[in-house]
Amino acid sequence: MEVKSLLRQEVAPFFAQFAMLVAAAIVSDQVLHALDLVWVGRYLGIPGTLLIVLSFLYSLRKRKMITVGSPKALLWLHETLTWAGSLMVLVHAGIHFNAVLPWLAMIFMIINVLSGMVGQRLLHRSRQHLKEKEERYRSHGMSKEEVEREVFWDSVTYDLMAKWRIVHFPISFVFGVVTLGHIVSIFMFWGWK
Numbered sequence: 001m002e003v004k005s006l007l008r009q010e011v012a013p014f015f016a017q018f019a020m021l022v023a024a025a026i027v028s029d030q031v032l033h034a035l036d037l038v039w040v041g042r043y044l045g046i047p048g049t050l051l052i053v054l055s056f057l058y059s060l061r062k063r064k065m066i067t068v069g070s071p072k073a074l075l076w077l078h079e080t081l082t083w084a085g086s087l088m089v090l091v092h093a094g095i096h097f098n099a100v101l102p103w104l105a106m107i108f109m110i111i112n113v114l115s116g117m118v119g120q121r122l123l124h125r126s127r128q129h130l131k132e133k134e135e136r137y138r139s140h141g142m143s144k145e146e147v148e149r150e151v152f153w154d155s156v157t158y159d160l161m162a163k164w165r166i167v168h169f170p171i172s173f174v175f176g177v178v179t180l181g182h183i184v185s186i187f188m189f190w191g192w193k
């Protein structure tokens, strides 16, 4: 894949998606302030977390713990719900600094979202490669070398995906633990203020 198409097909959508998340968080925060509804933001952490938790329907489907829903649609749901949930959490966090734990949770969430978006681009590349390979197979007979090269690139992209999972999973785990810590501490100190 040439550099230009890599930039257009993978790098640009990656940055656009993240920029949209940051812009949407800033605009939502501004709107809440303008409408004197800043308190709404404080509670957005709850639906935001619920959306992120709901997005794990994909994991349940992947591990055959549930059998309903197409994996493709559920992955789309995972990507969309984590995006929307993260937006709510970002508005919820705002720029208020009260304690270290919530900020750690937010930093890990942002790293998690960025990592998720990298995985999404890698998966997109893998699919493109497979599609191109299939089309080439169908249209004309390929030489042995060509097939080997194609298979090699497929394995590289799949290999990248496998390596990415090794990174994405622990990030998600740490994010989950720190978030849980934040939630538990909120309930422990609830009503004290």
Ligand code: HEM
Residues within 6 Å of the ligand: 052, 058, 059, 060, 062, 075, 078, 079, 080, 082, 083, 086, 109, 112, 113, 114, 115, 116, 117, 119, 120, 123, 165, 168, 169, 172, 175
């Ligand atoms: C709060 C943020 C996020 C968390 C906690 C999270 C967590 C996870 C976890 C635990 C998995 C592994 C699923 C499994 O194998 O069971 C996963 C996979 C994946 N996530 Fe996320 N994710 C987040 C955000 C995102 C975002 C924003 C995107 C893309 C827009 C995304 C795209 C993906 C993709 C493409 C996979 C790979 C699916 C697969 O290998 O089967 N994630 N995510």
